[in-house]
Amino acid sequence: MFLFGLGKLVYVVILLVNAIAVLSEDRFLARIGWGRTQAEPGFGATYDSTSVKAKSVNLIASVRTVMRIPLIVINTVIIIYEIILG
Numbered sequence: 906m907f908l909f910g911l912g913k914l915v916y917v918v919i920l921l922v923n924a925i926a927v928l929s930e931d932r933f934l935a936r937i938g939w940g941r942t943q944a945e946p947g948f949g950a951t952y953d954s955t956s957v958k959a960k961s962v963n964l965i966a967s968v969r970t971v972m973r974i975p976l977i978v979i980n981t982v983i984i985i986y987e988i989i990l991g
Contacts (some may be wrong), residue, residue, distance in 0.1 A: 917975075919980070922976065923980070924969045925969070926968055926972055928965060928969070934965070953966050
C-alpha cells in the first residue's frame with residue numbers, strides 16, 4: 906500500500922519538474938515579469954537576491970539548466986515502464 910502512494914508521489918514530483926523545465930522564458934515568464942532580464946539591475950542599481958521573486962526566477966533558471974538531460978532519461982524510463990507494465 907505504501908509503495909503505491911510513493912510511486913504516485915514520484916510521478917507528481919517528475920510532472921512538476923517537467924512543468925518548470927518547459928516554461929518558456931520569452932513567451933510566458935517575461936510577460937508576467939519573471940524573466941531573467943527583469944531580475945538583472947541596470948544603471949548601478951543593486952540586485953535584490955533576497956526577494957521571493959528573485960529566488961524563484963533563479964530556481965526556474967537552475968532547474969531548466971541542470972535538469973535538462975536527467976529529465977530526458979527519467980521521462981524515457983517512465984514511458985518505457987508504463988508501456989511494458991502499464
